[in-house]
Amino acid sequence: MVAKELLGKFLVRRVGKKTIVGMITEVEAYVGPDDKASHASRGKTPRTKVMFGRAGYWYVYLVYGMHHCLNIVTEKESYPAAILIRSVHSVSGPGRVSKYFHIDKKLSERSSSRASGLWIEDRGVRDVKIKSGKRIGVDYAGRWKHKPWRLTLEQHRDKKNHPIV
DNA sequence: GGAGTGATGACA
DNA sequence: GTCATCACTCCA
Numbered sequence A: 001m002v003a004k005e006l007l008g009k010f011l012v013r014r015v016g017k018k019t020i021v022g023m024i025t026e027v028e029a030y031v032g033p034d035d036k037a038s039h040a041s042r043g044k045t046p047r048t049k050v051m052f053g054r055a056g057y058w059y060v061y062l063v064y065g066m067h068h069c070l071n072i073v074t075e076k077e078s079y080p081a082a083i084l085i086r087s088v089h090s091v092s093g094p095g096r097v098s099k100y101f102h103i104d105k106k107l108s109e110r111s112s113s114r115a116s117g118l119w120i121e122d123r124g125v126r127d128v129k130i131k132s133g134k135r136i137g138v139d140y141a142g143r144w145k146h147k148p149w150r151l152t153l154e155q156h157r158d159k160k161n162h163p164i165v
Numbered sequence B: 001g002g003a004g005t006g007a008t009g010a011c012a
Numbered sequence C: 001g002t003c004a005t006c007a008c009t010c011c012a
Helices: A002-006 A094-100 A139-146
Strands: A010-015 A020-033 A058-064 A067-073 A082-086 A118-121 A126-133 A150-157
Touching: A002 A020, A002 A082, A020 A094, A067 A094, A082 A094
Parallel strands: none
Antiparallel strands: A010 A020, A010 A118, A020 A082, A020 A150, A058 A067, A067 A082, A126 A150
16 A cells, blocks of 8 residues: 555655655555545545545645645545545644645645645655554544554664664 | 534535 | 534643
């Protein structure tokens, strides 16, 4: 799954002359039309249609009237799936990540690229140790709430081969 | 544990 | 048009 590949990658934001960077440390996968935890399980709607599109596009939405959540669309066209970026190194929680990177829903349906001002870079982090667990905040999702689709980066090695927690 | 907050989607 | 719900965060 693509979710694993995101851990240890860097999220890069360009806004004005400022660049904000952080390593992705926690993600959650929302996969397929039947995943009751996924917004896509209610079918294609104006908000979620981007999840049914091509991979590599941002899906950003507002929850609880105040927090934005950042997701990247994965999988093939017409098969809805996205990865929620829950944490970046030293920034915990999807709402706080969006605040830190100045992300709001204007970025939704943009592609992950320099042109959009928000993209992902591989900066050579390797030997990642990944832990999986249940997703957060999806108790309503019946049997889907048990899926171990939340992945956290436990440990990795930097460019000089030093372990980092 | 509980409030804040407003877009979204379902239904009429 | 109404209404309930919500992939969260903060404070007690």
